Amino acid sequence: MAQSGDDVEGCQSVEAGQSDSASAPARVSFDVASPLPGRPASGKTDFYTPQTSQSRPETLSASLGVPPVSEIAKRVEPARDRLRRTSQLARDSARRALREARRRAPISLTWTAYAAIAFVAGVLLILYGVVPEWMIQRRLEAAPVDIREAILEIGGNNGAFVIQPTLDFTVPREVLQLPLVSYSASVNGFTGRIYFHRTEADHSVSKLLLGEFDCKNKLYFNTEEDVHIRAGGLMSVDRPENVQVMMREFVARPNITLSLEAVVNIWGRVYGFLPMALFGVTISKALTIDAFNGFRGNPIRLTKLLGVEANPEQAAVTATANIFNPTVCTLIMKEDFEMNIAFPDGERDVNPIVLAIMKVAAPMRVSPGNNSNRATVVLRPTKENEDTVKRFVAAYMGEQEGIMLAGERALPLPVRIWDVRSGSKLVETVTKDLVVDVDFAVLPMKFLSAVTADIVALNDLRGYSVFVNLLITNPLPQLVKVRAVELHAHHPDLNGDVIYDYNRVVEPPYLNPLHYRLEANQTKTVSFELSPAMEANRRVKAKVVSNMLNLVRQATQGMVSLGIDLVLTVEVGRGDGLVMPIAYQNHKLEGKFCVNALPPRSPCGGLPKNDESIHPRVINNYLEDPLFWS
Secondary structure (H helix, E strand, C coil): CCCHHHHHCEEEECCCCCCCCCCCCCCEECCCCCCCCCCCCCCEEEEHHHHCCCCCCCHHHHCCCCCCCHHHHHHHHHHHHHHHHHHHHHHHHHHHHHHHHHHHHHHHHHHHHHHHHHHHHHHHHHHHHHHHHHHHHHHHHHCCEEEEEEEECCCHHCCCCEEEEEEEEECCHHCCCCCEEEEEEEEEEEEEEEEEEECCCCCCCCEEEEEEEEEEEEEEECCCCCCCEEEEEEECCCCCCHHHHHHHHHHHHHHEEEEEEEEEEEEECCCCEEEEEEEEEEEEEEEEEEEEECCCCCEEEEEEEEEEEECCCEEEEEEEEEEEEECCCCEEEECCCCEEEEEECCCCCCCCCCCEEECCCCCCCECEEEEEEEEEECCCCCCHHHHHHHHHHHHHCCCCCCCCCECCCCCCEEEEEEEECCHHHHHHHHHHEEEEEEEEEECCCEEEEEEEEEEEEEEEEEEEEEEEEEEEECCCCCCCCEEEEEEEEEEECCEEEEEEEEEEEEECCCHHHHHHHCCCCCCCEEEECHHHHHHHHHHHHHHHHHHHHHHHHHHHHCCEEEEEEEEEEEECCCCEEEEEEEEEEEEEEEEHHHHEECCCCCCCHHCCCCCCCCCCCCCCCHHHCCCHHC
């Protein structure tokens, strides 16, 4: 429908299609300034005017008083092309920028993200891996570690150069606690190095590697309680010379210091459910433990004689001894070994004479506290050690005065132990050059229980005789036969004059050997016949009469006192045994004195009668008695 020019106040814009064809519709937009009659005002009215043969553009343009649409289209075409090209260039630029941004952004953003993640992860790993280890190590160095038990096994393992240590200890829970974290964890074994800290002459400390320790135990702990750990395994002896130094120091010094350095992996759960792992945690701890201190104040004490085996060359005495271990360490020797024993005399400390050889059968265990250990001491008398044996026996007996146990007053004897020998190369290696000076406390033994004397006025044609009766106990668990007697009697004590020398070999025709034999641990009365008128010491013969008068005066009171210096030569063992001297001294020995007209039926003082009669002389046909030859 055509509109009249009077109805339209002005035309603002006209858009035409790409073609001026009559069939293409034209869109015309008008701004309506005033409403048409009968219509409300609206800001803008769009409508289409169909291009028909009856409605041409020129007619419309002429009626509106504006240029034709085609002319307008021609005029705006260059501007529209420029706008189109500008828009296309903007779109292309935007697409290229977007493509470039998309191409570059993933790489840039990825590396930035990776770097940030790596940085954060590194910081977390450092905090996670270093801080706990640092805190634990610092605390462990200062923490008091309570060692309940340490076991050191030497030998076994088919001769391998390994030692089996076991350590049972407690660590305060504060050592493993972390801030705001509670956890339980375990260590599936570990491998570490054990060092010995040696103090040098200049007071500096050097660390000596003992060996590699391979712990096989799985260790458990948590932060809610103190850590109780028992770790055991094998330690390879990588430095035998260092182990030798450690063994010498352990025996001689009051304490030693050992340290362990190890790297462990800890597996656990935080708060009971969150998995946690600490890899490569380095731990190091030095521990000072008590040592034997040369057995000072705790001498090795003989406790019991178990048996004696003897032959003409040697006597093997098997006994038990008490060894006090002041340390927390248990030492187990799993191989047989033997060592030399010497009794230094002060002049030969550098190279003492061998007194005996001590043999110890495996296993020997020395636990903390008192231990009863068994050993066999083999005594082999030689010309070289004859004087040493006599000195040792006299020192064992100790100072005697009156009736008392042998060794009751004996001081601990200084004994040197050295030159350890074993079928195990490991034992010989770790004990090489080991020299131990220890105090040996003797076992008090009953030896002389009573002494009496019988004076017989009418004994035979020689006149009066004196029989000295000794109640003697054989302290050995083996037959002992007295083969010779050497006696020096002093009056009134050992500081007095020698009034009598008695020297006899127990053999026919003078003495009956059966009278002077004592079975194992037997107590028996042994009598010795004296002839003072004929055997008095010639050096003091002028004093014999006065000495005898003094003895007679004492006898009237029923007691006599003498100092005795006695050496008994005995044979230990049945058949052919070991012959050795036994020295005995008594400063002042008091005994009962009995005067008899004829030989008495029993010894003076009610001593038990000897089975072979009181008279110690030869009995008839004693050579036919098989006991004599046993």
